Amino acid sequence: MAMEDVTGRPRPPMRSRISPVDWARRNLFSSVGNTALTLFCLWLLWLAVPPFLDFTIFSAVWTGATREVCLGPDKGACWPLVWANLGQFIYGRYPEDEIWRVNVVFALGFAAIVPALIPSAPAKRFNLIFLLVIYPLIALVLLAGDRPGLRPVPTSEWGGLLVTLVVALTGIVVSLPLGIVLALGRRSSMPAIRTVCIVFIEFWRGVPLITVLFMASVMLPLFLPEGMSPDNLLRCLVGVALFSSAYMAEVVRGGLQAIPAGQYEAARATGLTYWQAMGLVVLPQALRHVIPGIVNTFIGLFKDTTLVLIVGIFDLLGQVRAQLSDPSWTVPQGALTAYIFAALVYWVFCFGMSQYSNFMERRLNTSRER
């Protein structure tokens, strides 16, 4: 019986058990060149890793209330600086009395995202509606406080990880659906729609994100009448979302191109409408093909949020930089410590996304049990 692989995916490689010594001999010391490269890499690691571990762990200062604990020779990272400023790093200049609101938003978001990401969790539909529709509204009301009983907090007082997450999540939530629509539009047989989508995509892909943010923050208010100009953060959110939609559209288009025309034709031939054929037959297959590309765009977007700093919005990185000028914590190794901390936070989020994408890929592949 011919088992045809309709998707053309390669089969997983065979795994055999070999001892570590055998493995090293086969992979690291198989030839003179390989041996030399292995030794060279070990030497590089020897140069880099011990000093790094020494700085961040062994010689690091872990506790203390003032900068004095970190002064002196042979002192490594000054972690008390991070503990002391943690509030600033997470909330920025958000008023201290109102920080509970941010915490509620964080907790609600966490409680909604985790079950949404677990495929076997119940009530998926309600969970997603809550996460994508109700939760953003709750978050907006709580964070901005533009309702009776809540003190308004202008976005200029938001900062730190809060801003990073707001910009990144808005970008992610908007760019995927908008990117899909743009990708479909670019492949449309209707010339007007196709042209609009091509112009949109190529415009946003053609300009640097910094330009977009500058335009949104500095130029846009000049064109709009006095008092009409929307909030600075909101303008940046829109800019980031449209920018990443253009990239997302091209990723999705790549997936659409991998699906044979016969799939669409078969769907239409059974009477499904264009949107049904796309939504039920073509897109589920196309998006599966491009999960790595989609997550790649998400990760890029997450890190690009740091650019909002240049239009005066203090995200995590901006807040970390701002805090370095605080005289009560000026120590020689302060900047390095703070940047390592920021890098670690970004890494945790990005690595988390990449691991989740791997998990989804494996799961979608095995669910097909070829």
Next chain:
Amino acid sequence: MSGANTPKKMTVSDKVMIEMTGVNKWFDDFHVLKDIGLKVNEGERIVIAGPSGSGKSTLIRCINRLEPHDEGRIVIDGIELTEDLKRIDEVRREVGMVFQQFNLFPHMTVLENCTLAPIWVRKMPENEARDLAMNFLERVRIPEQAMKYPGQLSGGQQQRVAIARALCMNPKIMLFDEPTSALDPEMIKEVLDVMVELAQEGMTMLCVTHEMGFAREVANRVVFMDAGEIIEEAPPEEFFNSPKNARTKEFLAQILAH
């Protein structure tokens, strides 16, 4: 109606299901369909034969408007095919199609492949659609594969699923576009058997195929096409035993030689 019809045990009514008049179609400069006229009555089984590139597939793809025609009229069960999307959808609901490459949806089980259109197009409740699909999967003799994915089935099994999927919409007309051409020889029979049964049940069928045995057994008429034209149209005995046109003779000599 081309009066030469001699129905076998299967009945043909007077109701016209497909009427194509003066149909022309171009792919850019290439004139792929030339002045096609074809009339098919309810219960008729038409086999379309001809060399590759003669426009056979394009002709049947025009019947459910997977390809739009440029000139002429195509009327399916009283509905004329035009730009009007509502009418196109109406026609597609009544016309089932089976493709050379099966075109099953690889991300869905066999059962889901079959229930998709009844649920979304006919708005049928899910359990009802499932019963209906199992019924047709039994008729094509693969109910035990219902929970598998298409990639786990052989080509012959996949094509039978594709037939069941089309039948689930309860179509009045079935179109077959070279249904056995992508199959290994040992699987051709299992698919043809299903198609013969379907013909015996009185389904209106248009089939592009090179299976001349199938044509002899079930067709009322064989339509021979070459270079975008219908060259000859005759009941199978007449078509195979006394073809009139020189090109038909040449084609038959080639195809029956082995």
